[in-house]
């Protein structure tokens with residue numbers, strides 16, 4: 001599965017579809033009913049599940065007046081090297097991997113085996129408060145076994161943020177996304193070889209605005225306070241990272257700095273525009289930052 005974070009606007013339809021499929025339904029041998037719970041804030045809703053096999057992490061970057069929000073989905077990554085499988089009392093029976101790569105926790109033999117849940121570095125296994133068994137996303141294995149082409153959550157997404165397919169099929173869209181490097185795994189440093197990949201994971205950005213030191217009039221007599229088309233160059237630890245020109249608001253933005261959530265370090269930004277002085281910003285930046293205005297003079 002590939003999740004395109006850029007296409008998600010947080011409607012939660014995928015999350016609700018998962019609850020709809022699993023609460024009150026046993027899909028043996030792959031899963032037993034997900035535990036329902038009453039939301040503490042909305043007790044009038046008889047059923048709002050307190051356990052989600054897919055969650056949305058609300059990632060906010062930057063701050064007023066320049067902030068961005070992304071929704072990052074987390075579900076079982078169906079790892080090829082899954083520590084949850086090894087942690088069971090009887091790997092191969094209690095936990096196992098299907099031929100299609102889906103990792104299964106046996107719902108009938110794992111009661112009380114909380115060590116299975118503790119073994120997942122992604123924190124994607126829940127202990128069912130009613131049955132006391134570890135549970136997680138099954139990639140809707142019962143639907144695939146019945147001939148469906150994709151899981152319930154994928155069906156439910158109105159923006160096609162998910163692409164589901166066979167990573168070994170060289171003709172599939174997911175194969176292209178992963179092997180082109182467009183889609184990347186979350187936390188590959190865990191070493192579990194996950195099979196869920198992401199496009200558009202939020203990383204660190206540095207943004208700012210280029211302005212005249214005092215209002216300038218152009219050849220049409222229009223007063224401009226910002227400088228569009230200025231050249232902005234970003235350097236990280238003395239290595240040039242890229243260059244761009246400011247937009248019609250005089251703004252620039254370097255996004256995608258480093259891995260997930262970004263890489264801090266000493267950044268320098270130099271700005272120049274035709275007929276103007278140059279300006280430079282240098283500072284240690286560790287999180288997405290709007291550096292404010294850089295003023296140039298004629």
Ligand code: SF4
Pocket residue numbers: 075076077078079082083084085103119120121122123124125136192
């Ligand atoms: S994400 Fe966690 S629960 Fe899923 S297969 Fe990997 S280790 Fe197991």
Ligand code: SF4
Pocket residue numbers: 017018019021053054075136137138139140151152153154
């Ligand atoms: S693939 Fe199925 S089990 Fe997994 S989150 Fe989606 S709907 Fe739930």
Ligand code: SF4
Pocket residue numbers: 007008009010011012013014015056071156157158159160161162
């Ligand atoms: S259904 Fe699609 S758009 Fe809505 S939260 Fe899920 S992935 Fe995002």
